Amino acid sequence: MTDYSDWIGRETTVEEYLATAPAERLAATLDAHGAGHPLQAGDAVPPLWHWLYFMPVAAQGDLGPDGHPATGGFIPPVPLPRRMYAGGRITQAAQLRFGAPAAMTSRIDSVVEKNGRSGPLVFVTLSHEVHQDGKLCVRDEQDIVYREMVSSGAAPASKMGTRPTAWTETVTPDPVMLFRFSAVTFNGHRIHYDRNHATETEGYPGLVVHGPMIAMLLLEAAERRRGAICAYYEFRAMSPLFDTDPFDLVGIEGETNDTVELEARAKDGRIAMVATARFV
Numbered sequence: 001m002t003d004y005s006d007w008i009g010r011e012t013t014v015e016e017y018l019a020t021a022p023a024e025r026l027a028a029t030l031d032a033h034g035a036g037h038p039l040q041a042g043d044a045v046p047p048l049w050h051w052l053y054f055m056p057v058a059a060q061g062d063l064g065p066d067g068h069p070a071t072g073g074f075i076p077p078v079p080l081p082r083r084m085y086a087g088g089r090i091t092q093a094a095q096l097r098f099g100a101p102a103a104m105t106s107r108i109d110s111v112v113e114k115n116g117r118s119g120p121l122v123f124v125t126l127s128h129e130v131h132q133d134g135k136l137c138v139r140d141e142q143d144i145v146y147r148e149m150v151s152s153g154a155a156p157a158s159k160m161g162t163r164p165t166a167w168t169e170t171v172t173p174d175p176v177m178l179f180r181f182s183a184v185t186f187n188g189h190r191i192h193y194d195r196n197h198a199t200e201t202e203g204y205p206g207l208v209v210h211g212p213m214i215a216m217l218l219l220e221a222a223e224r225r226r227g228a229i230c231a232y233y234e235f236r237a238m239s240p241l242f243d244t245d246p247f248d249l250v251g252i253e254g255e256t257n258d259t260v261e262l263e264a265r266a267k268d269g270r271i272a273m274v275a276t277a278r279f280v
């Protein structure tokens with residue numbers, strides 16, 4: 001067991017003006033939230049869209065071989081090389097608005113080593129708090145997982161989606177969509193746009209679809225159908241999706257006044273992501 005106690009509790013704060021242009025670019029990329037219509041200062045920032053701001057702006061020389069800022073800076077120096085987004089829990093405490101500055105304070109909450117069916121795993125959980133006008137607007141807990149380089153050939157066991165569905169929407173990812181999402185979130189991770197790196201170095205069958213993009217697409221579909229904005233959202237990435245195949249966004253039957261259960265399912269029925277959106 002590695003001792004990460006020096007890293008736990010470390011904090012960093014980034015301030016940024018919440019310009020509308022990145023959000024218009026994201027809306028275009030996802031065909032979402034009034035794509036093609038200009039946003040105005042004062043408009044509400046949709047849940048999760050704070051992911052467009054406050055990202056680390058690492059110099060090129062401070063990147064690791066996978067294109068992310070090298071570990072051992074703010075992120076603890078975990079010994080496993082293959083980073084993936086594992087999940088998150090987001091609370092909308094007050095409305096965040098475009099056209100004004102905001103600040104996000106990020107903290108390293110925990111580093112947990114586990115043994116998964118796919119091999120050793122290290123989960124790093126960060127908490128982020130976004131404040132605007134002196135008010136807490138968003139609380140966001142983010143789980144990142146690090147995995148060993150492919151060697152054993154062990155693949156994560158996949159669970160099939162069997163719950164009855166109320167609705168399904170199909171998404172056909174392609175390299176342009178993935179590249180545009182990487183660009184608008186300033187995410188340099190090669191698994192999303194560098195096919196040689198994704199397949200030869202990290203052993204995936206194609207370019208990897210961003211977990212945050214799947215989470216946003218699921219939530220956007222649920223909010224559009226419901227005509228309401230969610231107050232709390234949690235999601236867990238169970239199995240990766242690739243640019244080689246379409247995937248489904250699914251609303252699970254049994255939606256209540258408060259809650260919608262969601263899944264992203266791969267073409268073969270494998271669950272790629274489970275999510276819950278609460279509306280009160």
Ligand SMILES: C/C(=C\C(=O)SCCNC(=O)CCNC(=O)[C@H](O)C(C)(C)COP(=O)(O)OP(=O)(O)OC[C@H]1O[C@@H](n2cnc3c(N)ncnc32)[C@H](O)[C@@H]1OP(=O)(O)O)C(=O)O
Nearest residue numbers: 084085086087114116117118156157210211237238239240
């Ligand atoms: C952006 C960005 C990167 C990305 O977007 S990468 C693409 C999105 N992420 C994914 O596609 C990850 C999909 N998930 C997986 O491939 C598997 O879940 C994973 C992480 C490889 C683990 O699979 P295993 O089969 O090895 O794990 P087990 O089911 O045996 O579980 C072992 C323990 O780990 C816990 N656990 C598993 N998955 C998660 C998860 N997603 N979140 C939190 N915890 C997880 C599981 O509960 C077990 O824990 P116990 O305490 O019960 O032992 C970018 O980099 O920025």
